[in-house]
Amino acid sequence: MAQLYGQDDVTGSLKGRQVAVLGFGNQGEAQALNLRDRGFDVVVGNRDDEYADRARSQGLSVLDIASAGAGGAVVVVLLPDEVQPHYENVFRSLGEGQTLVFASGYNLAFDRLAVSPHADVILAAPRMLGAGVRDLVQRGRGFPMLVAAHQDVSGQAMPTALAYCEAVGAFLPGGVAVASSFREEAILDLFSEHTWAASLTFFLEACFEVLTRSGISEEAALLELYASGELGTVGAAIAERGLFAQMALHSTTSQYGQLTRGPGYITDAMRERLASVVQALSDGSFAREWGAAEDTGRLEELRRAVSNTPVARAEDRLYRILGRRS
Numbered sequence: 227m228a229q230l231y232g233q234d235d236v237t238g239s240l241k242g243r244q245v246a247v248l249g250f251g252n253q254g255e256a257q258a259l260n261l262r263d264r265g266f267d268v269v270v271g272n273r274d275d276e277y278a279d280r281a282r283s284q285g286l287s288v289l290d291i292a293s294a295g296a297g298g299a300v301v302v303v304l305l306p307d308e309v310q311p312h313y314e315n316v317f318r319s320l321g322e323g324q325t326l327v328f329a330s331g332y333n334l335a336f337d338r339l340a341v342s343p344h345a346d347v348i349l350a351a352p353r354m355l356g357a358g359v360r361d362l363v364q365r366g367r368g369f370p371m372l373v374a375a376h377q378d379v380s381g382q383a384m385p386t387a388l389a390y391c392e393a394v395g396a397f398l399p400g401g402v403a404v405a406s407s408f409r410e411e412a413i414l415d416l417f418s419e420h421t422w423a424a425s426l427t428f429f430l431e432a433c434f435e436v437l438t439r440s441g442i443s444e445e446a447a448l449l450e451l452y453a454s455g456e457l458g459t460v461g462a463a464i465a466e467r468g469l470f471a472q473m474a475l476h477s478t479t480s481q482y483g484q485l486t487r488g489p490g491y492i493t494d495a496m497r498e499r500l501a502s503v504v505q506a507l508s509d510g511s512f513a514r515e516w517g518a519a520e521d522t523g524r525l526e527e528l529r530r531a532v533s534n535t536p537v538a539r540a541e542d543r544l545y546r547i548l549g550r551r552s
């Protein structure tokens with residue numbers, strides 16, 4: 227069983243140490259505001275643009291990224307993963323007594339970034355969107371984190387990781403940290419993206435095609451498949467009640483249909499495919515593929531292709547009628 231940590235395992239505090247949050251996006255805004263509200267000394271490092279204005283308008287001090295990184299006792303890297311290597315000089319310049327915190331294992335796990343050998347380097351990766359990190363803490367609730375000590379120069383890297391979890395509100399009631407590693411976090415995160423998340427999107431597209439071809443209206447199909455929001459309700463129920471336990475919320479007819487039809491989709495070929503995803507992540511081949519594609523326009527090309535599919539066009543028509551798009 228993995229080592230789990232909570233409030234009782236916290237032995238130190240970040241009170242009185244400046245926390246520099248680099249980036250003010252999904253995670254940066256949520257974590258910086260949580261830290262500020264919980265009484266910690268926080269400064270934001272950001273380019274001087276609308277994100278910086280947004281931070282200032284909420285009462286936070288903003289410096290440029292290099293100055294914030296140089297001055298923070300704890301430097302939290304909440305820039306997009308693909309942007310972080312552009313600031314390698316900042317991460318390489320940290321000195322003794324400083325701690326570098328990542329919310330994602332990606333760049334260090336796949337050797338896309340070098341950091342200072344003098345600083346502690348830890349992982350504090352929320353298993354939650356930034357909006358959830360903020361919302362839960364505002365309601366007095368904690369959230370799950372993966373934590374790891376990657377480089378322990380001071381001998382205090384793990385206590386600092388746990389103190390950071392406390393500071394950002396993760397250890398409020400309901401929260402927990404699970405001992406992990408940069409590599410495990412990166413593989414887990416990408417595995418979810420490459421398997422259930424990727425297949426769900428295209429599975430729903432295939433369902434739309436089959437339903438409309440069988441004579442069902444586009445509008446009814448879209449509302450049934452995802453536009454009603456039922457999918458989100460089921461997702462929340464899975465998290466709250468459990469994978470199979472949440473089925474109690476469905477009718478008995480639905481339960482019978484799910485339990486008899488579901489297993490048939492999971493074939494040996496599919497299991498092999500899932501294993502090949504782990505392989506491509508573990509041996510770094512996905513990271514190399516994405517690294518080579520990053521600046522080629524390939525992602526934009528892929529986005530353009532899906533924006534003009536029958537399901538995307540039908541969705542656009544329906545969402546305009548429903549007022550979700552103008």
Ligand code: NDP
Pocket residue numbers: 248249250251252253254272273275276277278303304305306307309329330351352353354355356357
């Ligand atoms: P965002 O995409 O929301 O980050 C946006 C921030 O990055 C803004 O402050 C933006 O400022 C800044 N930024 C973007 N491009 C640049 C650039 N070229 N140079 C300098 N600053 C730039 O990131 P997330 O919050 O989604 O992710 C941050 C980290 O958290 C990542 O490591 C991610 O893997 C991890 N994470 C994210 C989760 C999520 O909720 N999305 C969940 C768990 C972990 P500006 O453009 O104004 O300069």
